[in-house]
Amino acid sequence: MLEDGQRIFGTDGIRGLANVDLTPDLAMSLARAAGDNISGGTAIVGRDTRRSGEMLSGALQAGFNSMGVDTIDAGVIPVGGVSALISEMGAQVGVMVSASHNPAPDNGIKFFDRRGMKLTDEAEDVIESRVRAGAPWRVPYAEKVGARYEVGNARARYLKVLRTSAKYSFAGMRIAIDAANGAAYKAAPELFEALQADVMVINAEPTGMNINEDCGATVPEALAAVADGRLGLSFDGDADRLIAIDEEGVPANGDVVMAVIATHLKSQGKLKNDLVVSTVMANLGFRQAMARAGIEVVETQVGDRYVLEAMLARKANLGGEQSGHIIQLDRGVTGDGLGTAIRLLEVMAGTGRELRELRAEAMTEFPQVLQNVEVGSRDGLASATSVWDAVRDAESALGENGRVLVRASGTEPLVRVMVEASTEATASDFAGRISEVVVKELA
Numbered sequence: 001m002l003e004d005g006q007r008i009f010g011t012d013g014i015r016g017l018a019n020v021d022l023t024p025d026l027a028m029s030l031a032r033a034a035g036d037n038i039s040g041g042t043a044i045v046g047r048d049t050r051r052s053g054e055m056l057s058g059a060l061q062a063g064f065n066s067m068g069v070d071t072i073d074a075g076v077i078p079v080g081g082v083s084a085l086i087s088e089m090g091a092q093v094g095v096m097v098s099a100s101h102n103p104a105p106d107n108g109i110k111f112f113d114r115r116g117m118k119l120t121d122e123a124e125d126v127i128e129s130r131v132r133a134g135a136p137w138r139v140p141y142a143e144k145v146g147a148r149y150e151v152g153n154a155r156a157r158y159l160k161v162l163r164t165s166a167k168y169s170f171a172g173m174r175i176a177i178d179a180a181n182g183a184a185y186k187a188a189p190e191l192f193e194a195l196q197a198d199v200m201v202i203n204a205e206p207t208g209m210n211i212n213e214d215c216g217a218t219v220p221e222a223l224a225a226v227a228d229g230r231l232g233l234s235f236d237g238d239a240d241r242l243i244a245i246d247e248e249g250v251p252a253n254g255d256v257v258m259a260v261i262a263t264h265l266k267s268q269g270k271l272k273n274d275l276v277v278s279t280v281m282a283n284l285g286f287r288q289a290m291a292r293a294g295i296e297v298v299e300t301q302v303g304d305r306y307v308l309e310a311m312l313a314r315k316a317n318l319g320g321e322q323s324g325h326i327i328q329l330d331r332g333v334t335g336d337g338l339g340t341a342i343r344l345l346e347v348m349a350g351t352g353r354e355l356r357e358l359r360a361e362a363m364t365e366f367p368q369v370l371q372n373v374e375v376g377s378r379d380g381l382a383s384a385t386s387v388w389d390a391v392r393d394a395e396s397a398l399g400e401n402g403r404v405l406v407r408a409s410g411t412e413p414l415v416r417v418m419v420e421a422s423t424e425a426t427a428s429d430f431a432g433r434i435s436e437v438v439v440k441e442l443a
Contacts, residue, residue, distance in 0.1 A: 005364045008373035009124040010130065011303045012411025013110035015099050018052035024059035024105055031063025032094055032137050033130035036110060046074040046082040046154070048098040048183040048237050051208030056097045060109070065146035069093075069136060074154035078183045078239035079160035082338025083116035083426060088157060098183065101218045104209045118305040125401035133329040159191050165331050166342050171196035175345075176230040176245070178223040179245060180216025181206040184239035184338065187224045192233075192339055197345075202226060212236065217243040217337075218326050220251035231348070231355055237339045240304070241324030242337035244344060246355040254324040255286040257344055259362040260355070261326075262318055263293050268272045269294065270317075272330075277310045277319030279303070283422045284403050286322075289363035303410065304335045353411035366402070367424035369431040371417045375442040378408035381415055384441045387434065394419065394430040402427070406434060 008014055014030070016022040027181040035043065043064045047053035053076075056263045061071040069092075079096045086094040094112035102108070111119045111127070119127075140146075151157075179185040185204040192199050204217040213258045215222045222242045224232060232245025239360060244252040245247065252260075258276060265271035275296035279287065282297065290297045298314055300306040305324040311329055320326030325335035332339055348355060381387065387406065394404045402421040410414055417434045421427040 008128045012305075013096075013108050013118075014107055015102060015108035017105055017219065018050070018056065019108035022056065022109070023224075026131075027056045027059035027109060028063035028066075029131045030109060030127060030320075031060040031095070031182065032067050033127045033167060034144075035064045035069040036130060036138065038092045039138070039144070042070045042072060044072050044074055044082055044089065044091045044092070044094040045084050046077040046079070046085075046094075046096050046183075048207035049106050049181060049185065049208060049211050050097075050099070050104055050237075053097050055109055056109065060095055060097065061148050062386055063291070065145065065148060066140075068144045069146045071146060071148045073148060074403065075150070076120050076183055076186070077136075077155050077158060078187050078235075078338060079110065080240065080332060080339055081155065081187070082156050083112055083336070084117060084161050085154060085331060086112060086116045088161065088225040089151075096238060100238050100240065101212055101216065101236040104211050104213065111330045112334070114335065115333055120305070122307070122392045129201055155187055155190075159187060159194070162338055162342060163194055163213060166195055167346050169196045170345050170349060172198070172348070173345065174198045174200075174230040176200045176202070176223055176227040176232045177204075177275055178202050178215055178217075178220075178232070178234040179204040180212050180235050180237055181210045181241075182212065182216065182235065182237035182239060188233070188235060188239070188338060192341075195342075200227075200230060217241040220245060220284045224249040224251060231345070233337075233341045236324070239337045240335040242326065242340040242344075243324045244355060246359060248356050250356070252355060252359055254320050254322045254326055255274060255283045256359050256363060256365065257307035257324070257340065258318065258320045259286055259289050260325055260358045261292065261343055262295055262349055263362050264351070264358075266293060268297055272317040273315055275314060275316050277314065277316050279307060279321050280405055280407070281322045281418065283322065283363075283368055285363050285365045285367050301410035302407070308333065319442075366420040366422065367427050369424065369427040370418045371431050372409070373415045373417060373433045373435050373438045373443070375413055375415050375438065377442065378415055380414055380442050381406070381408045381438075384438070386441055387437050390437045394434060398430070402430075404434070405428065406438070
């Protein structure tokens with residue numbers, strides 16, 4: 001339930017336990033607030049496979065309709081599809097109902113503007129302020145009430161956009177897909193089969209309650225165990241992330257994938273301004289590799305919309321996160337795991353090389369240990385002096401051969417402690433020391 005003073009929007013839209021934190025009433029109010037200024041316009045609404053998705057999608061569409069906004073129900077579709085269809089169908093706003101990589105009982109709502117981009121903090125603040133103000137709402141009536149439309153070919157229209165972007169056929173390439181029992185469970189196999197790849201698929205039988213369950217981008221080991229020499233493509237619940245698996249069964253996270261793509265684009269003269277945008281989570285090995293390649297790294301806070309803002313400001317065409325969100329502004333305006341996979345396969349097809357070779361040449365990863373520490377309140381981190389003393393001690397000991405990042409989660413009651421070092425044992429040691437202090441001060 002929404003509490004006084006609690007911000008509705010987090011790092012990536014709104015998330016919470018469906019029907020408890022994220023209720024149909026709240027979803028309807030959000031849609032009313034978002035639709036307040038676009039009477040007569042259209043909203044695209046998509047969702048992933050969660051059991052609660054239809055409930056929340058229905059509430060959103062009712063809220064839009066009550067403000068005179070027509071809705072197009074895109075059904076189950078990757079989040080990149082919602083973004084692409086906004087411009088494809090001339091809509092004014094788009095919404096994806098998904099909690100991304102979170103477990104099935106959670107759900108979430110992500111808003112997109114008329115360009116298909118996630119909303120800025122300022123735009124979210126406007127919606128939030130209107131939700132808090134509550135009634136009275138504008139009340140269209142008669143023919144001014146919005147109507148709901150179903151589009152049976154929404155997924156096909158989105159996949160056509162992706163197929164058109166591909167510069168090669170992938171005939172003869174052996175691919176394994178983990179669809180996470182999520183939004184890509186039909187879209188990903190259909191896409192790569194249409195591009196003539198030899199496709200094997202796992203976790204493409206959603207029940208409404210098995211999305212992300214021991215599978216998908218957050219558990220790349222699930223695909224690595226069965227890929228059997230194929231290139232692995234592991235997506236999360238809404239398919240905005242891609243974690244690849246190389247031919248030896250080793251996961252390649254967003255840093256590795258972006259390093260491979262960035263160095264290839266630069267060699268082709270296609271990396272705009274010779275820079276990439278990444279976040280504070282980017283591996284030290286990624287930063288060093290980009291420096292060797294003559295590629296500038298622009299750093300942002302965690303969140304792909306912050307990556308996008310920096311890309312627009314610096315006129316970059318490639319940016320992303322270690323978690324697998326990658327944005328390619330020459331092909332789209334939001335993270336799209338399927339689109340990222342196409343670009344990665346293009347590099348392989350264009351060079352005639354396997355991912356294991358490309359990654360070895362592109363970068364060497366520093367061992368990175370991430371510990372999520374449950375806390376009573378993440379808001380106290382900034383003033384937890386003993387935590388920052390422990391961070392400074394670790395940074396001093398590691399010097400140039402390591403890095404420490406401690407931050408509060410934007411979506412959960414967690415403090416994330418990340419340490420990189422020349423060995424995993426060293427990284428684990430310092431991460432453990434800092435986590436102990438976090439527990440003592442904030443748990």
